[in-house]
Structure formats: C-alpha cells, structure tokens
Amino acid sequence: MANVLIIGGGIIGLSTAYYLQKAGHDVTVLDKGDMLDSCSYGNAGMIVPSHFIPLATPGMLSQGIKWMFNSKSPFYVKPSLNPDLIKWGLKFMKKATADHVERSAVPLTELSLLSKKLYEDLNAEPGFDFDLVEKGILMFYKSEKAAEEEAHLAEKGRELGLDMAVLNVEECKQLQPNLKLDVLGAVHYRCDAHLSPNKLMTALIKYLKASGAKLLSNTEVTKIESDNGKVTAVIAGSQKFTADEYVIAGGSWSPAIAKMLKVNVLLMPGKGYSFNVPDESGTMHIPALLAEARVAITPMNGGLRYGGTMELDAINTRINMNRVKGIVESVPKYFPDLKPAVPEQKDIWFGFRPSSADGLPYIGRTKNYGNLTLATGHGMMGLSLGAATGLLTSEIISGKTTTIKVADFAPDRN
Template sequence: MSKVLIIGGGIVGLSSAYYLHKAGHQVTVLDKGDLTDSCSYGNAGMIVPSHFIPLATPGMLTQGIRWMFNSKSPFYVRPSLNMQLISWGLKFVQKANAGHVERSATPLTELSLLSKKLYEDLSKEPGFNFDLVEKGILMFYKTEKAGEEEALMAAKGRELGLDMAVLSADECRKLQPELELDVLGAVHYRCDAHLSPNKLMTALIKYLKGAGVSLLTNKEVTKIETSAGKVGRVLAHDEAFTADEVIVATGSWSPAIGKLLGINILLMPGKGYSFNVADEHPAMHIPALLAEARVAITPMNGGLRYGGTMELDKINSRINMNRVKGIVESVPKYFPGLKPAVPAEKDIWFGFRPSSADGLPYIGRSKKFSNLTIATGHGMMGLSLGAGTGALVSEIISGTAPSININSFIPDRK
C-alpha cells in the first residue's frame, strides 16, 4: 500500500486519514496549527442532505448585492482588487444559473447521503460517541415568499428521494411544545441530522493517534518541490517530507498551497461566526435554520450553538460585531422566548469556509501531478460532507471504484 501525506488536519483531512488507514495505507498528516483551530470545530454540526442547492444561484446573485449594503446582513463581500476575488466573482456570475443548479443537485445529494451513512456507521464504532441525533432540521420561515420558495425546494428534494415535509406553525408547535414560535411554518428536513463537531474531531484524533497515524502539528508547509509531473518533497520550514501520494485538504488555505504547486485552486474564505449559550431548560430539541435570516441554531452539549453569516474576504482575525449582532437580533423574531445576549468578543468563534465559485467541492486527482489529490472547497458543508469526502479520497488513492460519480467535483473543471 502507499505512503500518503495529507496536508491539512480539519474534518476532510482527518476523515481521509481515517479511511486511508482502514484501507491499509501508511498515513502522515501535517497541520499548520494544533488540530484544534479549524473550521471543523465551531460549525453548527449539521448533516444536511437537504442542502442540494449550490451557493451559485441566480437568487443569491441578486440577494447578495442587496445584502452588501446592510452591515448586519447574512452575506457580505468586502470590495477588493484581490485577483483571486475577481476571478472567483467572474466564475460565480458565470455559474449562477438555473442549469448549473439543476446539474448540481444529484451529485451534491449523492455525496451528502454517502457522508451521512458513513457518520451513522462511524457512530456505532467503539470510541466514536459524537452525539449523532437523527431528528432532522426545521427550516423556519416568516414570510409567504420564503414559504413558497421552501415548499418548491421541498418538492425538488422529494424528487431526489429526500424525506421533507412542509409544516404549518401548529404542526411545528406539536414537535416542540415548549418552544415559543412566531413563524408562518417550516419545512422539516427529516433526512438531516446533527452531531457535536468538537466530540467528533476529538474522537477522530484519538483514534488516529492510537492507530499509529502520524499527526504532526505546527507544520506549516512553506515549499513544495515537483518534478516529472509528480509532487516530490514537501517542506515545512526546514523539515522535509516525502510520500507516494499527497493530498491537499487545507480548506481556505488551499489557494496558498496551490500557489506552491503552481496550480490555481479557485476558492474564497467565507468567514462565519458562532457562539454557545447554556440552556438549563431546553425547549429546542430539533436544530433550526431561519430562512430569511440565514441563521443556524443547534442543540449541543447541554446548550444552544448559534451561527451564521458569510463574509468573503482575505483570511483575517477581525471580528465584525455588527454581523454577530445580526445573528442575535434575528433569533427572537422567530422564537420570542429565546433572547441570547450579544456575546463578549472573547466568546465568539470564527472560522473560514472554503467556498468554491460554483458551490461544489473539489475532490479528485490533479491533472498536473499524477500523485496529487485535492479535497477542499466544501463551503458551509465541510462537516456534512467530510466523511464522504474522506472515503472518496481513500478510494481514489487505492485505485478502487468510487462510491459515487465524482465527475462534477474534479478539481480541474472549467
């Protein structure tokens, strides 16, 4: 079997390491941090086969322009002469059409369902208690317009074989009687699930260490040597690593790694925020998505995790408190009994979702280097698609037939 080097220790990198180890490969993971600071930890923990619509849609194009003028809006693009952003924007506009949306639905659904099944299997393994709960997710809406859009989405989901149901406000109340609602209704994504990302990542790290997988932290890749169409040495400052196969699973840092390789990995970091609130008397048992506000709320670890926003910008450490206030202020409009306070800046988590311009992940071998596989660009669905991506990476490296058709995800697509 192959000696495999994975660059990146987020959910995609660690899932790849897990399935590659299971397939008999010798695996080393390099991470620029300490494995605890990736986007895989602070997300909403949602497993979402319901999300078969890519970010690049005609509606997102027009809505996004309006949101750019609202400092508390769910979506923002910081104007910049950054060529990566300009290239990304041009590709986004090119792909934001009904045909692309239609073509993307099946591959995204197949990848999501594969990933969900793998999480179900993993949760049954010894040492993998990460609070997987299969109660679905409720997409609440307050306006007739949003209700019509969500009903159409549910109908499309059912065509794809997904379990979705449109509920009235009264039907929503019966599911969670103690949760006060001010909504017109919701779509119950019964096909969805949720888990604790912190517990999942901790379990994966513990398993991999115990299995002899080499997890090397604080190893930022600074140079990559290539020759004869293959990746050779990978250098982390003055330390060199070699392998038969190299995997780039570096999330929003992937363009920088691509630059070292002389290839263009077109994606932008989409900053999102989350914060946790303890809840002594939990009324919410099913995760919620707020349709108009684009906010996610997940019961997690004895409390609620609130998350949202998408800021497309260069990687940075700024916390935009107006965006956090936008999350906080939206919640009581749907749930009058839930009134989270604006958290202190030190209690706000932020991470960068690696967002491809067409809304589809990059999964597959590079055309330029025969021993290079790319696994990144999952946007807001990194956790949801992580297990499935890891399994596909293992199949690619092992030379076995992939579990699903990955043609839509090839890294060199136009």
C-alpha cells in the same frame, strides 16, 4: 500500500486519514495549527442532505447585492481588487444559472447521503460516540415569499428521494411544545441530522494516533517540490517530508498551498461566526435554520450553538460585531422567548469556510501531477460532507472505483 501525506488537519484531512488508515496505507497529517480550533470545531454540527442547492444560484446575485449595503446582513463580499476575488466573482456569475442548480442537485445529494450513512456507521464504532441525533432540521420562515420558495425546494427534495415535509405552525408546535414561535411554518428536513463536531474531531484524532498515523501540528508547509509531473517532497520549516501520494485538504488555505505547485484552486474564504449559550430548560431539541436570516441554531452539549453569516474577504482575524449582532437580533423574531445576549468578543468563535465559485467541492486528482489529490472547497458543508470526501479520496488514492461518481467535483473542471 502507499505512504500518504495529507496537508490539513480539519474534518476533511482527518476523515481522509481515517479511511486511508483503514485501507492499510501509512498516513502522515501536517497542520499549520494545533488541530483543535479549525472550522471543523466551531460549525453548527449539521449533516444536511437537504442542502442540494449550491451557493451559486440566480437569486443569490441580486440578493447578494442588496445585502452588501447592510452591515448586519447574512452574506457580504468585501469589495476588493484582489485578482482571486475577481476571478471567483466572474465564475460565480457564470455559474449562477438555473441549469447549474439543476445539474448540481444529484451529485450534491449523492455526496450528502453517502456522508450521512458513513457517519451513522462511524458513530456505531467503539470510541466514536459523537452525539449523532437523527431528528432532522426545521427550516423556519416568516414571509410568504420564503414559504413558497421552501415549499418548492421541499418538492424538489422529495423528487431526489429526500424525506421532507412542509409543516404549519401547529405541527411545528407539536414537535417542540416548549418553544414559542412567531413564524408562518417550517419545512422539516427529516433526512438531516446533527452531531457534536468537537467530539467527532477528538474521536478521529484519538483513533488515528492509536492506529499509528502521524499527526504533526504547528507544522506549516512552506515549500513543495516536484519533478516530471509528480510531487516529490513537502518542506515545513526545517523538516522535509516525502511520500508516494499527497493530498491538499487545507480548507481556505488550500489555494496558497496549491500555488506552490502552480496549481490554481479557485476558492475564497467565507468567514462565519458562532457562539454558545446554555439552555438548561431544553426548549429546543431539533436544530433550526432561519430562512430569511440565514442563521443556524443547534442543540449541543447542553446548550444552544448560534451561527451564521458568510463574509467573503481575505483571511483575517477581525471580528465584525455588527454581523454577530445580526445573528443575535434575528433570533427573537422567530422565537420570542429566545433572547441571546450579544456575546463578548472572547466568547465568539470564527472560522473560514473554503467556498468554491460554483458551490461544489474539489475532490480528485489534478491533471498536472499524477500523485496529487485535492479535497477542499466544501463551503458551509465541510462537516456534513467530510466523511464522504474522506472515503472518496481514499478510494481514488487506492485506485478503486469510487462509491459514487466524482466527475462533477473534478479540481480541473471549467
């Protein structure tokens, strides 16, 4: 069995550690933070096999340009001469084709369904109750254009074997009679689920510590050494770590980590915001996605978690209140009785989704180093794809045939 060093203690890094530990490897996880407030905590908690369409789509180009002139829009790219952003944008434009969407659907669906099954198995393990609820997710829409698009996606989803149903308003009301609606209808993604990311992360950390894995927080990697096509050591401050195998699972920080080895990882951080509001009346018990507004609402821990926006920019600590107001203002347009107040800045969580240009994650070996594996670039689906990525990365390191094919996620793909 191998000694494995994982850089990154978010859902991808910890899931990888979990499956490696179960396979009998010795695991060490390094994280630059305290492992208590990453993207893995503040997300909407959705498990989404329904999301088989990558970010890079033909319609996203034209829509993205329109949104750039609206400070409250759900998607924004800050104009910049940053070479990485320019490279990212050029590849995004190259991949935003109908052919790419078609070819990505099967691998993304397989990855998502594997992850959902693994979460179901994990939730049944002692000490791993993280409020997994399998009621699906409702994608609500207000416009005829969105209704047509969502119906088309539902048809495609059914062709891929996913359980999806187009509902009219009355059928939506029957599912949640206490929720007042102002919509044309919804697609019920019955194949989806949701969970509490905070409880999941806490359970993973507790299990890993109890099973002998070393979790080192506030340990930022400053240098990586290599020799003759192999990584030989990782330096974090005054500490030096050696292992047989190395994994980069640093989320939006992965490009900077990989650059220490002259490995190019093309992804951009997509800032998202979320905030929590109590919901004593329990008006919503099935998570909602607002099609036109690109907002997510999840029942969680006795309240509702509101989340949204994708702001591509360099990693920063700014909170753009206009984007948060955009989330708040969109909600009553769909649900007239839900009127969340604009939260104070201290109550707003934000995190950075590591977004690849073609919308597919990076899972696999790099061509230049025989003992380096990447597990990053999951965009808005890090939590959803975390369990599957962890298992696949463990299988790759163990030299096993992977449960599903991973060629489409190769880090060195064009």
